[in-house]
Every structure is written in structure tokens, then in C-alpha cells.
Amino acid sequence: MSGPIIRVEGIGKKYRLGSTISYDTLRDHITGSFRSLCHIISGNKKSKRGREFLENQTLTDNCEFWALKDISLTVDQGEVIGILGRNGAGKSTLLKILSQITEPTEGEIRIKGRVASLLEVGTGFHPELTGRENIFLNGAILGMTRSEIKKKFDEIVDFAKLEKFIDTPVKRYSSGMYVRLAFSVAAHLEPEILLVDEVLSVGDVEFQKKCSGKMNDVAKEGKTVLYVSHNMGSIAQLCSKAILLDYGKMVRFDAAQEVINQYIKNTGTLAKTGAIKITDRMYTTRGKKIKFSQVTMRDSRGNVCNNFLYKEDFSVEIDFDIYDNFERGVIGIGIRTLNGSLVTIAHNQDNNNGNIEDIARGSYKIKANFNNILRPGIYSLNIKAYEHIINGETIDVSDLIQFEIANSPKEGELMPVKMRSGLVEFEVDWSLEELAASFSYI
């Protein structure tokens, strides 16, 4: 007799938007309480300040939202399950609850077995420590015992290909080496249940192959894997079943391909204009806050739209407010296909030869002009923000705007564009040269 390895019953997670933002400091809290006290003592219900405060209070009370609601599911041992959904659908919250990082507001989960979460590789790496020291530290943080790490040490170093640099402080590592070491430690965990959040999107191509190979091995060993990703290709390849989340609710839990199809169908109906306001959402990286108030796409004549002609250049504007100084701050714009493959990602500091400056507190508008080499099709826009430092974390806002490159040839175009396949159109300089006859025509 063996029951399911994970049983989730009616899980919900409620966040309060206002409380963390409005009372950031003890001073604010004290002055806030003091003001309401004065208000009660004076009994002057019409006083402007008091009324304002009360209004704010009710606002805070109403600003609760359920990141997850009524999630129930069972997972059997050995299943590899993909979790799909747009940004903010609750995917990461679900993994965080399963890994006990945060507590659910309601419901119950029963888990049999050791859970390891790879929510981000390199957690707890310290730049001053050497590769060797970091392997032990990171291993312990991820739940390995010292003897386990000792036993696997050579394997870990070998997998990361860092024999020569193992006694060098990781602050001197290149970012590729850093990621390789971090993933290697994580890959040698032996939990019964593995929670993965898009770690496969790191490193060079060769290393990525190695990693998805490792994921495959883990799955074949009969381990249970829950895998959050935007890359539908890898979900289709790795997972047997998938969960689709939308606004905190579980929309579907079915065979992976079925769920992927529904996800593509659903996203097709969202964000169909060229501008999107995301006013209420505050994103944080290492405790620093950023708010993207508006993202706009414009065509070559400056009109807001999300329908561009083939080879017509377009621009993307991002209005954002930064609340804390972003050390070596970078804003990125990514373009993905509908099935999740990344076409390109451009960073606002790409042209600065690596001299990345801080972005100070303030409001900004960033503008990026794209020379359009996309082939006709439907694409989605996502933005990123991060600090270009070791241990920096990336804020990723996906599937913001869906835009189409129309299938109509420009004037003077010879080939009907719809005949062509592929994603991008390079400017190719062709030449055709007739060679001296090197074979006979018989």
C-alpha cells in the first residue's frame, strides 16, 4: 500500500498589500498609532488628518489578496509535474509553501520524504569564501550533512569542471563559473521530492544540456519533481503532468501537453493592447523596491499599438519608479515566442562596455528602439530588472504585452512572407558566382 507522496488539501495563501508597504519603519508605526490615538482622544471625527488616516486604514484592510486559493492536488511518487501560469499566477508561492519557506493561510499539506528546493541556485554563496568552502556551506544550507558532502565532493567539483579554481574565492569567478558551481552542488542533492524554479535557464548551452540531463536522471530514479517554468518546450519534454494556475486558482491539472495547449490558448486572450499599466504591483529584489507603472509599445510613427508591420521598427517604453538605490542596476527587455522560447533579451547597459552605473531612487522612463528583424508571428514581451552583482536576484515580469508582427509584405517585397518559417530575419548579403565547370554535364 502506498498513498500519494504529496497531498495538498485546500491550500490558500493571503497576502496583505498595505501592511508591508505603509509601515516600513517602527517610526511610521509609532507616529501612525499616535495619530489615531490623538484622533480618538480629540473625538473630532471630522478632522482632516484623522479622516485621512482612517481612510488609509480601511484601504489597508481591503488590500488583501489571495495569491493562492483552494488548491487541492495529489502527486504520486515518481511523477514529474510542470507548473504553468503567467507571472503572479501563484506558481512560486505554491513552491514556497511546499518547501516550508512560507506558511499557508489555510489548508493542509501532507508530504512524505525529504524536500529540496532549487528556487534559485547559489543561495548562501559567500563571495569571500573559496569554492571549496562554499560547497560545504551551500550543501549544508540545502540540507546535506557534512559526511554526505565529503562523499560527493569530488563528483561536485568534477561536474562543475572547476578543479583548478576550487581554492579561489568565488568573488574572482566569472559568472559562468559561479553558476556552474552553484548548480553542481544543487544537482547532487538526493531528496525524494525536488522543487525546481526555472534554474535550467542559466549558464551556457553545453551546461544547460548537462543540467536537463541531470533532471532527466533524477526523474528516472523515481524521484518526484515539481517544475516551474515558462519554457513550455522543456515542460513538454520533462513532465508527464502539468498544473495550470491563473490568479491563484488551479485551472487545470492534466496531462502536460493538454495543459500546455490550454495555456497557449488562454494567454492568447490576454493583454491585447500596446500599453499595460501595472500600478499596484511592487517588485522587490534583495529588499529593494521597484514599481513598473506602465509599459508601452509604439510603432514607427509613435502610435501606441501591438500590431506591427513586417520589418517595421518598434519601440518599447517602460515607466518605472525605484524606491531604493539599485547597485549596478540593469533593466532588460525580453521577447519570447508563444511557446516560451526566448528570442532575445536586451539590456539597457549593453552598449556601455561593462561600466554599469547605479540607478538612484527616483522615477524614470526608459525607451528602447528595436530594429525589427522578427518574422511574422505572435510574440510576448517581458521585462527584467536586477542588480549586476554576485547574489543579485532578477525580477522577471513575464507575458506583459502580446504583440504581432503582421503577415503582410512591405511594398516592393518579392516573396510572400508567409512562405517563410523561422523566428528572425537577418540581413544576409548574398552572392552568386559562377565557377569554372568542375564537373561535366555528360
Added chain:
Amino acid sequence: MSVTISDSYTISDFIPERIIRPRRGLIGIDFKELWIYRELFWFLAWRDILVLYKQTAIGIAWAVFQPVVTMVVFTLIFGNLAKLPSNNASYAVMTFAALLPWQFFSNAITKSSNSLISSQNLITKVYFPRIILPASATISGAVDFMISFVVLIGIMVWCKAPFRLSMFLLPLFFLFAFFAAFGAGLWLGALNVKYRDVNYVVTFLVRLGMYISPVGFISSVIPQRWRFVYSLNPMVGVIDGFRWCILGEQFKPYWPGFWASFTMVLMILVTGICFFRSTEKNFADVI
């Protein structure tokens, strides 16, 4: 996998089930879980010590320089200028005997109140008992304490102060100081997650505490009728205990006050644990 499992059984049959559900009310310490994570506790303390001595160019020298200079200044001001009593002991040794636990306490409280904030990326990414963070931050100050202790022995030899058997009781009073710092660290660390200005409070407390606690003078200069109230400061009991062990009978603690300090430490510790445990479930959300 090396273990072969027959078809009718799976791993999940051999592993006890874990239940995750919202917790309410008072929550004590889960000692079984802490035991499982004991290695992480030592690893984090080891990391703090390693990083501290790698980053500071003068490293150990700083751990010696700081208390010695403070001792010299206190001896000059309180001993030579203010001519406060020292119960016939060397003023330098008497001050240093108090600086030893005080430096440990102030470092530990500063570090542990920052321990959660500085490990943000751990808290939002991995699960482990959060109480390990302030605990390992507190214990990592033990290395500085040991260095200072060696300096104390040097000073005692220099001042020709006698060594007493009662010095073997010092570990007990060190534990006393440890729990005082740990209890306060739990409170301040958990508050710091939500209110970042707790840092200023800690800096202020530590600076003020050095003068409120009997570091530069002996606690018997406090008028008898205020001594009990004065001893509600937990560090009074700790410092009196240290002086008693190092300097002998004429520094015998004022016992009612000593037990008041002891009770305060217990109270801070127990309430600290309860407060920490009941707020830790939200750390990952608000940090």
C-alpha cells in the same frame, strides 16, 4: 539508486509523513528539528568567523586592540580621575573582567539583530529553522571572546593579580551572557525584519548600555536601596559574576540582585523564543 525497492513498496512507505498547516498560538522550540539541522548551525557560525577574519586586514589585532584601549581609557577616567573604588583590586583587571562579557554581549546583540536581514536571500529561498541564524550569529562572537580572554590572562600576569580556582566557573557565566544576548537578539532580530530602524535602537542601546552596566566601575557604588532595581539589567548579574570568578570573594555578587538578573535573562529568552517563533512564519513574506 543503490537501494532496490520491490514493486509493492515505495520510499514513501518508510518515511514519516510531514504535515504543513497554518500554526496558531504559542509555539515552542522543535528540538528534534534543531538536532537535524545542527550542522547548519556550526557551518553558519564558521562562515561568520571565517569571513570576519578574511575581510579585516588586521583581523585578530582588532579583537585585542578594542578592549585594551577601552580598558586603558576607563582605568584613567574612572580609576585615576574619578577615583572610584576598586575593592583593592587592580583597576585595570577589574575593568577588563567586565569588558570581557560586555564586548561579547554587545557584539552578539548587534550581529544577531542583523542576522536575519543579512541572510534575506536564504530566508526567501530555503527552509531551515530560522532560529539558527541569530543563534549562530551569537556564538560566532565566542572567538573574539577567547582572544580577549587570553589578553586578560596577560594583563593579570602583568598586574601580578593572583589566579583563582573560581575561574573555572567562568563558562557558567559565559552561558549566562550567551543566553542574555541570544534572548535579546531573538527579539531585536525578529523586529528588525519588519522595522528596519531597529538597527538605530540597537546601536543606541549598546552605546548606552556600556555606561549603564557596571563596566567601568563596580556595582557596589550604586546606593543599596537601588541595587535591586539596578540589577534588573541582565548584564549586571553577568558582570558581577565574572568579577567574582576572576577577582575573588571581595567581589561577591549582591545575591538578590544576581537572581533578579538571572530571572530577567530567563524571561527575555522565553518571551524572545515565543515572539520569534510566532513571527517567523511571515519572515519570507515581509523581509
